[in-house]
Amino acid sequence: MAGLNQLQRQTGVALWRQIADRIRDAISAGAYDETGMVPPETNLALQFGVNRHTVRSALAALAQEGIVRAVQGRGTLIERKERLNFPITRRTRFTAGIGAQAREMRGLLLDHAEERADADVARWLRLRPGTAVIRLETLRLADKRPVSCATTWFPADRFAGIDEVYRKTESITKAFAELGLPDYVRATTEITAAHADSHDISTLELTPGAILLIAKAMNTDLDGVPVQYSISRFAADRVQFTIEN
Amino acid sequence: MAGLNQLQRQTGVALWRQIADRIRDAISAGAYDETGMVPPETNLALQFGVNRHTVRSALAALAQEGIVRAVQGRGTLIERKERLNFPITRRTRFTAGIGAQAREMRGLLLDHAEERADADVARWLRLRPGTAVIRLETLRLADKRPVSCATTWFPADRFAGIDEVYRKTESITKAFAELGLPDYVRATTEITAAHADSHDISTLELTPGAILLIAKAMNTDLDGVPVQYSISRFAADRVQFTIEN
DNA sequence: TATGGTTGTCTATATCAATAGACATTTAAA
DNA sequence: TTTAAATGTCTATTGATATAGACAACCATA
Structure with missing residues (x-):
């Protein structure tokens, strides 16, 4: 697993956007194919070393793109991954x-x-x-x-x-x-x-x-x-x- | 000329970084070959529709990369443009x-x-x-x-x-x-x-x-x-x- | 139906990003 | 030497970004 805190701060690219880009790439690469879902927000926050709210901003952006869909109580489902x-x-x-x-x-x-x-x-x-x-x-x-x-x-x-x-x-x-x-x-x-x-x-x-x-x-x-x-x-x-x- | 205000706000990518990326691409494309210099900060600010300080942040980032070098009183010189x-x-x-x-x-x-x-x-x-x-x-x-x-x-x-x-x-x-x-x-x-x-x-x-x-x-x-x-x-x-x- | 795990919402605070204006400093050319 | 044009520096203010914590709402399952 990659993960760790590979994010760059104070570079003009907001953390939530860097995280969104990473998750989008991971989805394309088939990293979450087993479950068809993105890991829970708290897991991602831990993995990226950021606050859960920051992860939520990233997932909101991906939802806006139509790539994922969050369902309260269940998790965040992957909607699209084709290339x-x-x-x-x-x-x-x-x-x-x-x-x-x-x-x-x-x-x-x-x-x-x-x-x-x-x-x-x-x-x-x-x-x-x-x-x-x-x-x-x-x-x-x-x-x-x-x-x-x-x-x-x-x-x-x-x-x-x-x-x-x-x-x-x-x-x-x-x-x-x-x-x-x-x-x-x-x-x-x-x-x-x-x-x-x-x-x-x-x-x-x-x-x-x-x-x-x-x-x-x-x-x-x-x-x-x-x-x-x-x-x-x-x-x-x-x-x-x-x-x- | 391209220019105009094609920048996106509130997208997780800071304006100064978007501008830095644009200028880097323009340099690569040979847009400033005649003078060997980037246009004056005030011109760029007008062209991108932002404050001069924002342009300065972008140019500072490009200087950090070694692509340009600012000289007080003269302008901002292009150091490298190869692709x-x-x-x-x-x-x-x-x-x-x-x-x-x-x-x-x-x-x-x-x-x-x-x-x-x-x-x-x-x-x-x-x-x-x-x-x-x-x-x-x-x-x-x-x-x-x-x-x-x-x-x-x-x-x-x-x-x-x-x-x-x-x-x-x-x-x-x-x-x-x-x-x-x-x-x-x-x-x-x-x-x-x-x-x-x-x-x-x-x-x-x-x-x-x-x-x-x-x-x-x-x-x-x-x-x-x-x-x-x-x-x-x-x-x-x-x-x-x-x-x- | 109770529970654990998940997303959703709210408040508060600190830092970064962007704007605005003023003025200093340096260079090249008139 | 003066002037115009350019970059450098400073202060102040506003909005976006990120962190922190608490709790509500919802779902699946034991």
């Missing part, structure tokens, strides 16, 4: 990749615009800066639960109207197919992690301090010509990436 | 992968033991649970700066004494070579993110609330037989992963 697997291969597709692990997959178009490529977008899409590109802001849900939100750019001349097609099909793969691109491959993926900002906190229904896995990805057609550059922000406690070489 | 790139391919090697981006690479052996494979280790190494394995706890540094710490398991019969060889060579690749395995390939990598626990906070010299990128990886010999399973914990603000397909 979706997202394979990254040459044939990475979001909907197909996650699809088998959820009953319902959706991709919502939050916003779109035609604009000029800045230096970063131009470099990834191998265009001249200033070339017209279409930007989509999308939100992906698995079983009505937000998984990631993404900003995606396409060359405007080749994929005119992709916003409307995406809104209809809710899938990049299907949108490409309708616009005359039957197949494409993942060329490059860059993965980083960061704290969620307020925009992502609200769209992904996260709590402040939550972690994002950020994937910058570039897809090409079968001739190696870039067709899509995207920055996807995943709720780190809901997904993992797998790379098979 | 190492770690390519994940079939031929992923830590030292060679990071090596070109740092002057000095080291791999320290913190601890080692021979033990029985638990269910997780046995599954990844394709052994029967209970088979003897060697576990190494290692810390990797780039230019004396901690990058990641890792727990690594090897089949004990095939790689007896790898702890001593690793301590000498400070490299898995070299240790394998000395033990009669001239080449190996990366078979699978799983990437997740989580908050750092107190152990990793101290070994990686992080601040509480810091993010880890966690890579579970399995390497095989050229016949596809697993030779190594490792769980590496990277300081997320110091590295990014790249997957080329």
Whole structure:
């Protein structure tokens, strides 16, 4: 058992939030699978070396997230512990990749615009800066639960109207197919992690301090010509990436 | 420019720490490369919608980390902004992968033991649970700066004494070579993110609330037989992963 | 129905976090 | 040398965080 008093004080992160993060991670790791319950508040307080009220603040935050539910007289039940697997291969597709692990997959178009490529977008899409590109802001849900939100750019001349097609099909793969691109491959993926900002906190229904896995990805057609550059922000406690070489 | 008042209040994460995280990310992203300095405290206070003292707390924390240095009368200078790139391919090697981006690479052996494979280790190494394995706890540094710490398991019969060889060579690749395995390939990598626990906070010299990128990886010999399973914990603000397909 | 174990609620107190304002000190440039 | 702009320091006040203790309410079970 881990436990002990591994908490840090006076660091700008409240003890109750550190404890909430620990318990959330422990639930994800299956530490309490035997009982399906979190240990009693007094036990946790002893384990973390804090007052019971501090533990209660942590559990209240997890209850707010829908991860646990406290029942007076019985204990604190675990409501949810899943983590979706997202394979990254040459044939990475979001909907197909996650699809088998959820009953319902959706991709919502939050916003779109035609604009000029800045230096970063131009470099990834191998265009001249200033070339017209279409930007989509999308939100992906698995079983009505937000998984990631993404900003995606396409060359405007080749994929005119992709916003409307995406809104209809809710899938990049299907949108490409309708616009005359039957197949494409993942060329490059860059993965980083960061704290969620307020925009992502609200769209992904996260709590402040939550972690994002950020994937910058570039897809090409079968001739190696870039067709899509995207920055996807995943709720780190809901997904993992797998790379098979 | 981003900015605005995207900060969250009453969430258990102090404003000064949220601001410190933002500024650290902005520095990493190269937002202040033109001047090599962070904007003046009064500007930042306006941008984040907080009191100047709050910004000063954030900058003090970054100074403590050695990322910035305040000079009275001039401004706050950026001392360090690197983010190492770690390519994940079939031929992923830590030292060679990071090596070109740092002057000095080291791999320290913190601890080692021979033990029985638990269910997780046995599954990844394709052994029967209970088979003897060697576990190494290692810390990797780039230019004396901690990058990641890792727990690594090897089949004990095939790689007896790898702890001593690793301590000498400070490299898995070299240790394998000395033990009669001239080449190996990366078979699978799983990437997740989580908050750092107190152990990793101290070994990686992080601040509480810091993010880890966690890579579970399995390497095989050229016949596809697993030779190594490792769980590496990277300081997320110091590295990014790249997957080329 | 009685009991032990659990969560829920209340009061009180001390410390940290954040705001507000004023002014000193240092640097670079006019 | 003056000035503007920047960081450094101090006091004071308010709200959030954490501790402490006591007791109520509820559940499962002996």
